[in-house]
Amino acid sequence: MSVEDVDAAVQSSHAAFLKYRTVNPRVRAQRLLKWDTLIREARDDLAKIVVFETGKPLAEAYGELDYATGFTWWFAGEAERVRGTVSTPSAPGRRVFTVKQPIGVAAALVPWNFPIAMILRKVGAALAAGCTMIIKPSPETPLSVLTLALLAEKAGFEKGIINVLTTDLDNTPALSEALCRHSLVKKVTFTGSTRVGKLIAKHCADGLKKVTLELGGNCPVIVFDDADLEQAAAQIGALKFRHAGQACITANRVYVQSGVYEKFTEIMTKFAKDLKVGHGFEKGTTMGPVTTPRGLDKAKQHVEDAKANGARIMLGGQRMKEDGGFFFEPTIILDATDKMLVSQEETFAPICSFFKFDKEEEAVQWANNTSMGLASYFFTKNVDRTWRLLENLEAGMIGMNTGNSSAAESPFGGIKESGYGKESGKDVAVEEYMITKTGTLTLADHY
Structure with a gap:
């Protein structure tokens, strides 16, 4: 699709919104549950599409689907739980009401690394609220998104409630800007890099549009001497090497206390x-390729920079040439410092970098020494330290003796340059797609 297709898509979504916003919340919930059922029934087909589009192993594709359908299930329940308020104000003889209403046409700009989960997390909340949604998928993963839209139609969502605008790399920026600037688009949700997120925010600022930004991460992990090292390794390993390190909440910097550094x-x-x-379809595969050639280039750059600045490459560090795919060796970098790119940038590759620390205070200082604030993790059995770290680490999500903590019932979102707004969770996710209207009533004869 191109810029010229945007207005027709928005007009279609707006016409559908004028009808869909009046649909009873229970009916919206029933359609979401039907969509959920159809997605689960198509699990094998969708997993296959995800493997071939993203490169992740089949087991991970199934894992993404199981995680993603948590959102359709969750938001089906949330559709009926939208509530306003009634209160008695300080002025005599008055009552104040608030009502929640869907904001209008929403646009979702989504990445390629979790094409099923990102869609269901955003669209599920929008449909529960009574909004319609235009999806612009990544050029790398259009088929999984189009399949979800097909299943939504089969579930009873009329045409226009979900529209999809596929793009290529060349026209993505212009089409995305046109969506953000269209007067009938009232809400934009974006997941991607901080650099692009800032551009999206600027496009939306002119129209004062409501925006949710889930941006890059440079997520730290802190492992203390008193941690259960086997537990920590299992959690961090799964977090780091899932989808070849291509997740915004992955472990980017691992700080290990000196007493257990060598062992861990x-x-x-x-x-x-x-x-x-x-x-991804080979039996026994536990890690696939990176998805784009850009990912290979960045991985190699980070490894060479670490070597040049004194790091030890304990494992990997090279592109794998087999079959000409985008495969990069699982890589372990030791003795990393804050002067290296692996500390300063989001690697987005299967590279795990380790830093040594002595005291809790310095670990927290180093962990927070980034413009990002998406997720932070730590492993300790000290309950006092647990509370201190929960309060002192600068991130929107904190994993405590836990790797990946994302779930439909948990608010997802960052702080600092990792964005603003929340997706999933109780109340907050649907609230992102609603406006609050206040009504004040004066009674004729107050009592």
Whole structure:
């Protein structure tokens, strides 16, 4: 699609919104549940599409689908829980009401790394609220998104309630800007890099549009001497190497207390060495390729920069040439410092970098030493330290003896340059797609 297609898509969505906003919340919930059922029934087909579009292993594709359908299930329940308020104000003889109403046509600009989950998390909330949605998928993953839209139609959502504008790399920026600037688009939700997120915010600012931004991460992990090292390694390993490190909440910097540094890095090196890299449909594959050639270039750049600045490459560090795919070796970097790119940038590749620290205060300072604030993680059995870290780490989500903590019932979103607004969770996610209208009533004869 091109810029010329945007207005027709928006007009279609707006016409559908004028009808859909009046649909009873229970009916919206029933359609969401039907959509959920159809997605689960198409699980094998969708998983296959995800493997071939993203490169992730089949087991991970199934995992994404199981995670993603948590959103359709959750938001089906939330559709009937939208509530306003009634209150008695200080002025005598008055009552104040608030009502919640859907904001209008929403636009979702989504990435390629979790094409099913990102759609259901955003669209599920919008449909529960009574909004219609235009989706602009990544050029790398259009088929999974189009399949979800087809299943939504089969579930009873009329044409126009979900529209999809597919793009290529060349016309993505212009089409996205046209969506953001269209007068009938009232809400924009974007997941992607901080650089692009700032551009989206600027486009939307002229129209004072409501925006949710879920942007890049440079997520730290802190492992203390008193941690359960096997538990920490299992959690961090799964977090780091899932989808070849291509997740915004992945472990980017791992700080390990000096007393267990050598032992823990040995455990993590073995974990990475045991990974089987290959095509997502090959039996036993536990890590696939990176999705784009840009990912390969950045991974190699980060490894070479670390080596040039004194780091030890304990494992990997090279592109794998087999079959000409975008495969990069699981990589372990030791003795990393804050002067290296692996500390300063989001790597988005299967590279796990380790930093040594002595005291809690310095670990927190280093962890917070980034413009990003999406997620932070720590591993300790000290309950007092747990509370301190929950309060002192600068991130929107904190994993406590936990790797990936994302779930439909948990608010998802960052602070600082990792964006603003929340997706999923109780109340807050649907609220992102609603306006609050206040009504004040004066009674004729107050009592």
